[in-house]
Amino acid sequence: MKSYGQLCAVARALDVVGDRWTLLIVRELLISGPLRFTELQRGLPGVPPTLLTQRLRDLEQHDVVHRVPGVRYRLTERGEQLEGVLRELLRWGAPTVPDAPADAEFQTHWLSLPARYLARDGDPAGPDVTVRFGSPADGFDLTASAGVVTVAPSRPDETPDATVDGPGPVLVGLLQGTLDLTRAVAAGVTVHGSEDALRRIVPTVRVGE
Template sequence: MRSYGQYCSIARALDLVGDRWTLLIVRELLLRGSCRFTDLKAGLPGIATNLLSARLKELEGVGLVGREDAPPPVATVLYTLTEDGLALEPVLKALGLWGLRLMDVERPDEVFQARWLAYAPTWFTTDADPGAPPAVIQLLASGEQAVIEIGGGEVRARVGRAADPDLILEGPPRAILGLLTGVIDLDLATRMGLTGHGRRDVLARLRPVAADPASAPSAAVR
């Protein structure tokens, strides 16, 4: 791991996490918790096995990632973030929030996974009406499924399907993620191919972190 050789906190941080793939490894461990090497590799399409091994060893060496032996029947090594590694979460959130402005185009060769559909609402939206009853939104994008659960002033999301959602949103990832995070409005999302079925008022519960309250998603779903 090479150093920038600068007495600067930004440079010092980049000495540890500035290499290609490193922050995405941290992202996966934040989203998954403790996980196997094969799970990490599956969440990082395009990374070579030897490069992932090298990056994990580097992260272990600087105290950002730890490993533990899982008991039978798993009986394998599990990788997890240390306390210092977990402290990178606000860094990833800030970077992701800044990067939303770059999400207006889906490139043909880009991969999309359900976990990425799930973390965006949790990190980038808040509950606009904490006193309202709980609500559930089912998301369907590029064959991936995620569920948003809103209630008690919190927004939680997970991979999978909901038994009886209040609202179902289906469409391309950029339409769904753009709408939820306030990057685009409902009219544009609809023109991109978004469809919605169910309670139209539920969308008003989601307030994008980066948006002014007046610009939160409209409740009208066509």
């Protein structure tokens, strides 16, 4: 990894995480926790194995990632501090998502990171509900309980109140609140189970308001 050679905190940070794929590795570990090399590969379509190996070595060297028993990689405490950086990148990049190429790769679990900041419990006094986006193989669960929404990887042994799936851009609009549920369904989203559970969690923005 080449250094910018500047006595500047921004440049020093980019010396560590500025290379291609590096912050996406951090994204995967923030979303899913400890992952094996092959699991990281699945969440990073297009990354050459040799490059992924090198990026992981660089991150280990800079105390961002470390290996745990079972040959899994996880973020260190310092690595977890990058969540704020990714949150601001999400905020900055969100307006560009509708302009992404039609053939852009999409995996449902990538939405779990913005879901942490967008989902709200619209009925804090109601019973707990869980809404699954995608599937256990590629998805995440949103659970609303007493005013708090938690986000976690989907658990195969848990039956959610609703399961939501569909085209990536439409799911993005549903989570961002730029599409209401009726329009999202018309655009290809499918909902199995309780639509009320989904409406409780996702934001709703009426066009024109």
